[in-house]
Amino acid sequence: MSVWMWILTILIVILAGGWMFRKVGQITSGNTPYFRDMPYGVAVGYVAAALTLLFVITTYIKALSAEPGAEANKYFFFKLAIHFLLISAVAAWVFRWLGRQIGTAGTRKLFRQMPLTASFGILVIILYALTAIFAGAIAPYGQEEILGNANVVPGGDPNIGGDPKYPLGTDQIGRDILSRLIFGAQNTVGIAFATTCLAFFIGASLGFLAATLGGWLDQLLSRAVDALMAIPALIFALLLMTIAAVWANKFGIPLTLFMVVIIAVIDATRVFRLARAVGTSIVVMDYIEAAKLRGEGLTYLIFREILPNATAPLLAEFGLRFCFVFLTIASLSFLGVGIQPPLADWGTMVRDLGQFINFAQFAPQVALTPLLAASAIALLTVAVNFVVDWMLHRSSGLKE
Numbered sequence: 174m175s176v177w178m179w180i181l182t183i184l185i186v187i188l189a190g191g192w193m194f195r196k197v198g199q200i201t202s203g204n205t206p207y208f209r210d211m212p213y214g215v216a217v218g219y220v221a222a223a224l225t226l227l228f229v230i231t232t233y234i235k236a237l238s239a240e241p242g243a244e245a246n247k248y249f250f251f252k253l254a255i256h257f258l259l260i261s262a263v264a265a266w267v268f269r270w271l272g273r274q275i276g277t278a279g280t281r282k283l284f285r286q287m288p289l290t291a292s293f294g295i296l297v298i299i300l301y302a303l304t305a306i307f308a309g310a311i312a313p314y315g316q317e318e319i320l321g322n323a324n325v326v327p328g329g330d331p332n333i334g335g336d337p338k339y340p341l342g343t344d345q346i347g348r349d350i351l352s353r354l355i356f357g358a359q360n361t362v363g364i365a366f367a368t369t370c371l372a373f374f375i376g377a378s379l380g381f382l383a384a385t386l387g388g389w390l391d392q393l394l395s396r397a398v399d400a401l402m403a404i405p406a407l408i409f410a411l412l413l414m415t416i417a418a419v420w421a422n423k424f425g426i427p428l429t430l431f432m433v434v435i436i437a438v439i440d441a442t443r444v445f446r447l448a449r450a451v452g453t454s455i456v457v458m459d460y461i462e463a464a465k466l467r468g469e470g471l472t473y474l475i476f477r478e479i480l481p482n483a484t485a486p487l488l489a490e491f492g493l494r495f496c497f498v499f500l501t502i503a504s505l506s507f508l509g510v511g512i513q514p515p516l517a518d519w520g521t522m523v524r525d526l527g528q529f530i531n532f533a534q535f536a537p538q539v540a541l542t543p544l545l546a547a548s549a550i551a552l553l554t555v556a557v558n559f560v561v562d563w564m565l566h567r568s569s570g571l572k573e
Contacts, residue, residue, distance in 0.1 A: 183224075186224075187217060187220050187221050187224065188217060190217075190220035190224075191213060191214075191216040191217030191218075191219070191220045191221075192213070192216070194216045194219055194220055195208060195211055195213065195216040198211070198216075229255070232248070232251060233251070233252065233255050235248065236248030236251055236252040236255075237252070246537050249537035249538070250537060250541075253541075261293055262289070262293075264293070264296060265289050265290075265292045265293035265296060266289060266292070268292050268293075268295070268296045269284055269287055269289065269292035272284030272287070272292070273285055286567075287563065288563060290559040290562070290563070291559055291560055291562075291563035293556065293559060294555075294556040294557065294558070294559030294560040294563075295556075295560055296556075297552060297553065297556035298553075298556055298557065298560065301358055301362055301553055301556075302362075304355060304358045304359075305358045305359040305362050305363055306359075308355045308356050308358060308359040311355050312349075312351070312352040312355040312356055313349065313351065313352055314348075314349040314352040315352065315356075316348070316352060316353050316356035316360075316515065316516065316517040317348070317515040318348065318349070318352070319346055319347045319348055320339075320343060320347045320348065320349060321347050322336065322339070322343055322347055323343055323344070323345055323346055323347040324342075324343065324344070324345060325339050325342040325343040326342050326539050327339075327340070327341045327342035327350070327529075327538060327539050327541065327542045328340070328342075328538045328539065339351070341354070341542060341545070342539075342542060344522075344525060344526065345525065350522075350526070350542060350545075352517075353517035353522060354517075354519075354522070354545060354546060354549065356516075356517040357517045357518050357519045357522060357546065357549070358549070360512055360516050360517055360518045361499070361502060361503060361506075361512065361518045361519050361520070361550075362499070362553065364429065364432075364433060364502060364512065365495060365498045365499040365502050366495065367433060368432075368433045368436050368437050368440075368498050368502070369437075369440070369491065369494055369495045369498045371433065371434075371437035371441075372436070372437040372438075372440040372441045372444055372494060372498065373441075373444050373487070373491060373494070375437060375438065375441040375444070375445075376440070376441035376442065376443065376444025376445040376447075376448060377444055377445075377448040377480075377487060378475075379394055379441070379445050379448075380444065380445040380446070380447065380448025380449040380451075380452055381448055381449075381452045381475045381479050381480065381483075382394075382471075382475070383395065383445075383449050383452075384448070384449050384451075384452025384453045384455070384456055384479070385452065385456055385471060385474055385475060385479065386471075391449075394445070395449070398442045398445050398446065401438075401439065401442045402442050402443070402446075406439050406440070406497075406501065407501060407504060407505075409439060410435055410436055410439055410501060410505060411505065411508065411510065413431075413435045414428075414431065414432060414435060414505060414510040414511070415510060417431035417432070417435065418510060427513070428510075428513050429511075429512055429513060429516070432502070432505065432510075432511055432512070436498055436501055436502065440494055440497065440498055440501075443490075443494065444490065444494065447486065447487070447490050448483070448487070451483040451486055451487070452479050452483065455478075455479050455482050455483065456474075456479065460478065461474065461478055461479075464478055485564070485567075488564060489561050489564045489565045492557050492558070492560060492561035492564065493557075493558070493561055495557060496554045496557050496558060499550070499553065499554065500550070500554065502518075502520065503518070503519055503520035503523075503550050504520060505520065506518045506519070506520030506521045506524075507520040507521065507523055507524045509521075509524075519546040519547070519549055519550050520546075520550075522543070522546040523543055523546045523547050523550075526542050526543035526546070527543050528543075529542045529543050530543060
């Protein structure tokens with residue numbers, strides 16, 4: 174049977190199963206409102222979720238019973254993903270439970286209201302922060318240290334070219350991959366955080382200034398932002414970084430510093446738009462007019478009146494903007510114009526270790542190496558978005 178026939182068959186089964194699920198529910202429950210008023214799409218969703226769960230369980234059982242060799246290799250990444258999801262769920266639940274037991278009354282209340290996804294996101298962010306701060310103490314080797322054994326296979330098995338001293342192997346010039354992953358958290362995440370802070374300082378300051386003063390200054394800043402936002406951010410950053418590479422060599426300024434400024438200015442345009450929109454809705458309030466009548470200056474209005482009332486949307490935007498900056502830095506590094514050697518960063522590691530993908534069919538544990546840096550990027554992005562979604566939900570005033 175062809176792939177399209179399989180897809181059509183599964184689709185028919187799901188659609189028919191949705192109708193049968195709703196009908197059986199109506200009959201067995203005495204036509205209660207829950208099943209009587211259930212939309213057909215919801216019933217189909219239940220059936221699709223049940224079939225997906227059944228497929229995952231049966232495939233996981235096959236993965237556990239697979240014989241070593243080609244069959245086990247086929248299920249390697251699937252089994253790894255299931256284990257990661259289970260461990261993550263347990264860790265998030267334990268972290269939330271501890272938060273409900275330890276701390277002040279305010280923090281315990283916060284953890285009681287926290288969904289499991291937000292708990293997981295906060296836990297991941299804390300682990301990344303600790304790794305970045307204490308990278309020098311955690312990493313077994315230096316990020317620039319060349320150990321002499323190049324292209325050591327990950328896994329530590331000497332039979333396939335591994336070494337127990339290097340559990341994740343070494344790269345093409347003999348640097349420990351585990352150490353570079355740890356230092357990559359310090360460089361990639363640290364630089365992304367500093368860049369996001371700079372972008373918010375520029376964008377929020379100019380946005381509040383435009384909202385407060387209005388007039389020609391508002392028009393001038395808004396049109397300049399419109400012009401910058403019309404250019405795709407990654408392409409614009411790549412163009413400016415190419416130009417900055419020449420200036421960096423000419424003036425002896427690190428290219429990473431140019432990258433921080435360029436990305437901060439580009440992302441400040443998005444922050445400006447939000448800050449101006451929020452500020453415009455605040456400056457018309459009565460308490461702003463009262464502050465103006467008291468003779469308060471511009472600095473007081475922005476930092477004592479407008480900023481405290483714009484904190485919630487700005488914090489949510491900070492999380493989202495950090496993700497975009499983080500991914501932009503990783504993308505530029507992958508293209509060779511971001512964080513420069515010998516500093517370790519995850520974008521460059523994905524590019525340099527891509528050769529190990531060729532071993533996926535024969536030794537999937539070896540092919541896992543280039544995916545570690547990519548997974549580190551994806552995991553932090555997902556974690557931050559989980560926390561941002563929860564913050565947006567809290568600031569919106571919506572109730573479960």
